[in-house]
Amino acid sequence: MSTAHVGHEAALGHDAHGDGHDHAAHPPHLRHHFDNSGQQESAAKLGMWIFLATELLMFSGLFLAYFVVRSNYPEMVLEAHERLDKILGAINTVVLIFSSLTMALAVRASQTNQRVQARWYLLVTILCAMTFMVVKYMEYSAKIEHGTLPGRFYAEHVQDLAAGVEGTLDRWYGGYQLFFGIYFAMTGLHGIHVLVGIGLIIWIMWKNEKGAYSSEYYTPVENVGLYWHLVDLIWIFLFPLLYLVK
Amino acid sequence: MTTTTLEEQIHGGHGAHPEEVDYLRAKRGIWSWMTTVDHKRIGVMYMVGTLLGFLVAGVLALIFRADLMTPDSELGRELYNKLFTLHGAIMVFIFIIPAIPAALGNFFLPLMLGTKDVAFPRLNLMSFYVWVLGLIVLLAAIIAGNLDTGWTFYTPYSIKSNADGSGNIAPLVLATTGAFILGFSSILTGVNFIVTVHKMRAPGMTWNRMPLFVWASYATAVIQVLATPVLAITLLLLMLENVFQIGIFNPAWGGDPVLFQHFFWFYSHPAVYIMILPAFGIISETISVHSKKHIFGYKAIALSSVAIAIISFLVWGHHMFVSGQSEFAAALFSFLTFAVAVPTAIKVFSWVATLYKGVITWNASMLYTLTFLFTFTIGGLTGIFLGALSVDIHFHDSYFVVAHFHYVMMGGTVIALLAGIHHWFPKMFGKMYNEGHARIGVILVFIGFNMTFFTQFMLGSQGMPRRYAEYDPVFQPYHVISSIGSFILGAGLLWTLVYLVMALKNGKKAPANPWGAASLEWATQSPPIEHNFHETPHVDTDPYNYPEIDRTAAKAHH
Amino acid sequence: MSADAKVYIKGRAADAHEAHHHVMPISTYLKVFGALMVLTVLTVVVSYLDLGPLALGVAMLVAVIKAAAVIGYFMHLKFDTRFHTFVFLSTLLFVAIFFTLTFFDLKTRDMMNQTWDSHAYARDAGLDQKPALRDTRPLTAEEIEHLKTHGHH
Numbered sequence: 001m002s003t004a005h006v007g008h009e010a011a012l013g014h015d016a017h018g019d020g021h022d023h024a025a026h027p028p029h030l031r032h033h034f035d036n037s038g039q040q041e042s043a044a045k046l047g048m049w050i051f052l053a054t055e056l057l058m059f060s061g062l063f064l065a066y067f068v069v070r071s072n073y074p075e076m077v078l079e080a081h082e083r084l085d086k087i088l089g090a091i092n093t094v095v096l097i098f099s100s101l102t103m104a105l106a107v108r109a110s111q112t113n114q115r116v117q118a119r120w121y122l123l124v125t126i127l128c129a130m131t132f133m134v135v136k137y138m139e140y141s142a143k144i145e146h147g148t149l150p151g152r153f154y155a156e157h158v159q160d161l162a163a164g165v166e167g168t169l170d171r172w173y174g175g176y177q178l179f180f181g182i183y184f185a186m187t188g189l190h191g192i193h194v195l196v197g198i199g200l201i202i203w204i205m206w207k208n209e210k211g212a213y214s215s216e217y218y219t220p221v222e223n224v225g226l227y228w229h230l231v232d233l234i235w236i237f238l239f240p241l242l243y244l245v246k
Numbered sequence: 247m248t249t250t251t252l253e254e255q256i257h258g259g260h261g262a263h264p265e266e267v268d269y270l271r272a273k274r275g276i277w278s279w280m281t282t283v284d285h286k287r288i289g290v291m292y293m294v295g296t297l298l299g300f301l302v303a304g305v306l307a308l309i310f311r312a313d314l315m316t317p318d319s320e321l322g323r324e325l326y327n328k329l330f331t332l333h334g335a336i337m338v339f340i341f342i343i344p345a346i347p348a349a350l351g352n353f354f355l356p357l358m359l360g361t362k363d364v365a366f367p368r369l370n371l372m373s374f375y376v377w378v379l380g381l382i383v384l385l386a387a388i389i390a391g392n393l394d395t396g397w398t399f400y401t402p403y404s405i406k407s408n409a410d411g412s413g414n415i416a417p418l419v420l421a422t423t424g425a426f427i428l429g430f431s432s433i434l435t436g437v438n439f440i441v442t443v444h445k446m447r448a449p450g451m452t453w454n455r456m457p458l459f460v461w462a463s464y465a466t467a468v469i470q471v472l473a474t475p476v477l478a479i480t481l482l483l484l485m486l487e488n489v490f491q492i493g494i495f496n497p498a499w500g501g502d503p504v505l506f507q508h509f510f511w512f513y514s515h516p517a518v519y520i521m522i523l524p525a526f527g528i529i530s531e532t533i534s535v536h537s538k539k540h541i542f543g544y545k546a547i548a549l550s551s552v553a554i555a556i557i558s559f560l561v562w563g564h565h566m567f568v569s570g571q572s573e574f575a576a577a578l579f580s581f582l583t584f585a586v587a588v589p590t591a592i593k594v595f596s597w598v599a600t601l602y603k604g605v606i607t608w609n610a611s612m613l614y615t616l617t618f619l620f621t622f623t624i625g626g627l628t629g630i631f632l633g634a635l636s637v638d639i640h641f642h643d644s645y646f647v648v649a650h651f652h653y654v655m656m657g658g659t660v661i662a663l664l665a666g667i668h669h670w671f672p673k674m675f676g677k678m679y680n681e682g683h684a685r686i687g688v689i690l691v692f693i694g695f696n697m698t699f700f701t702q703f704m705l706g707s708q709g710m711p712r713r714y715a716e717y718d719p720v721f722q723p724y725h726v727i728s729s730i731g732s733f734i735l736g737a738g739l740l741w742t743l744v745y746l747v748m749a750l751k752n753g754k755k756a757p758a759n760p761w762g763a764a765s766l767e768w769a770t771q772s773p774p775i776e777h778n779f780h781e782t783p784h785v786d787t788d789p790y791n792y793p794e795i796d797r798t799a800a801k802a803h804h
Numbered sequence: 805m806s807a808d809a810k811v812y813i814k815g816r817a818a819d820a821h822e823a824h825h826h827v828m829p830i831s832t833y834l835k836v837f838g839a840l841m842v843l844t845v846l847t848v849v850v851s852y853l854d855l856g857p858l859a860l861g862v863a864m865l866v867a868v869i870k871a872a873a874v875i876g877y878f879m880h881l882k883f884d885t886r887f888h889t890f891v892f893l894s895t896l897l898f899v900a901i902f903f904t905l906t907f908f909d910l911k912t913r914d915m916m917n918q919t920w921d922s923h924a925y926a927r928d929a930g931l932d933q934k935p936a937l938r939d940t941r942p943l944t945a946e947e948i949e950h951l952k953t954h955g956h957h
Binding site for chain 3: 090098100225226
Binding site: 444472476502504505508512559560562563570571572573574575578579 | 887895898901902905906908909910911912913914915
């Protein structure tokens, strides 16, 4: 069996000495510990999918917390969720799904060597993401103004002009702070992911401008795309659960 | 089949390569270490870091063991609470979780797979720095902040107050941030290992030719990736509960304290398998190599690692039998817990069967391996007591639990780590230690360990609760024996540290394959060159091939 | 590296470009986007219907279909290595384990013991009695009374 191995070094077309090998034969994006682009790309994509798995499990804890609150205080959740703005929620849903579309098209553009198209698709994605954050900011400011805040910060301002009464509800009145606790936790963590996404897409766009990607190598675009779709995916569940559910 | 050396098998009869500069000397200076992406150097850095953590936490244990020699507490309750919190948190989060995967795993996974590095070397370095950051934050919080919650941060105690009752939430928030950061480090290692195993194997390295240490590390990585994110969100919710009082865990604010335990143990029970599975991997290597015999039941051991990883997610409720959890859930969790015993027993039987008719070398690594079989089996069997719902009601929060998990974590993981360090030390540092010195260490550790913790089974079954600074004088004889045992154990471990450091300086030069092992890491020189192998190895045999002794294996290759 | 060089991925001889470079036509993306919009409208509409206990199920079903469209097409999972699908589905399996076993406890907890009764807590705290409050509608007499005694004027 020992003879079977002679000459494999030649067959592999490289040797294991990182310092000694011929760099000219390698594409610039290929890191030295990989044998070829296919291996590097499939490793990066598997890594990304596993990372997405960790993201899903992390958010699953928040979803579980939501369902526990809901199951313990079903009526409270129904009453409290009426305080959210369904219209703004729906707008953000459309914006985010549209950004997912443009992101997917950006990946496709890189895949087909259309660098300029990729630039515009990425730009639209960033603008959508920023729109999402602006709407989120409007929603959060309204919550702060009305005092519909989590836990001990809950102090909802209510008034009845007809009865001439106005005042502040504390958290022992309706238990609504429990809903807003979970609302801010879920949308807050999601919002952080959107911000990280904006940063990542800007980075991808900058590299794209520098001509780093082509049909031969666009793994980073693809992976950032996967991340961005996950952000969209989570919002697809957050929207009905927080804003709409009866 | 001719008997060729491993070196010849791998390099196709070229004969040995001339010695080349190894990874330790390839680049010089502290900066080259701090910026290295070499998995071997990162492994060594992790090893130094985790062992320092072990040393510190071990000394803390010796301090409160000394205090426990008398029923009164010299330290006082508050300091005692702080010390065991620090001991537990360092041992769990800083030492034992990364000790084997991030140190030995990092070093040997790529070598065993025949590749140049892990899939994401820069992520690997990042995980190390994230780990350093996490440990700084965690330690600062516990030391400066009077944290006394134990490593579990149970609500509502962790929310209500800290030791001085000031209601200052900063220490808890800081400590959970620290654990949160350490979790990220663990996830990064896990992602790296899974991808490395899937994508980086050498030609011919099929799944069924991977060393069992790799299988175990793979199963561990799966748990790290699936469980750790839930810890992250748990700690995040705990922080929110503290800062905003969102009412999720604290009953006073409308929450459910048992829910915290569900969240916590969904991570932390699988996490005990993050601690023990790599130890199983080490034992599978050492027991085969040092008895020069093909591992018994290769596939059974490999797949039982995966089975343990999956079942570990189904049993977390056995930590909560007295928490007020539903009796139905408790009964279900108790039943599922017994299921873990099956794949674990498959492993133990396979290891014992491997010894049968082997050529056993009584060196330090083998002695630690045999110690493992002894102590881990006791730890595992007492786990059945605790997994049984009715018995656990009696034993819960007693020294029986303390003894059980020290038999598993110390008698299992740490003893296996010692077996692994003695097994791979020549490969890692290119030096041989003194075998006679090492055997003295084994004997001290074995006697000390069993004295310390076996007495605690008796203490626990008689009703001595855990985490108490003061106790009823009737327990004193047991505590004295336990404390003396702990000093012997401490002496044994310190002795081990001394002769290993001496060996680094004055040890004899290690050959490439001092034990005559058959897995790939022994095919390269000791210590390995920076890129591991001169040529990408081609694999056409399994890593437990000892044809001169094991006739069954030889037959299979004709 | 020569074009015909034999390369190894996952321990086996393999094509250098193992990953598939599957390109979908733009029209497919647009169709998927259209479907997602329709489903979004459906979710909103359903939320205004009185479906009772079915509402949550329907909303989640629609969300799952939307998610499947995003994963399958935008994330290319349908055309990707099947192992990535396996990774994704097994993640969901572990999420399911987390949810099921936790809820198994929560839902059966009051059957035998009474150590902590969330419904009793809600009753005692008065969380289950208060009517819906919105700052746009007239307050009930009860609410006005509450505000007069507890609210900060």
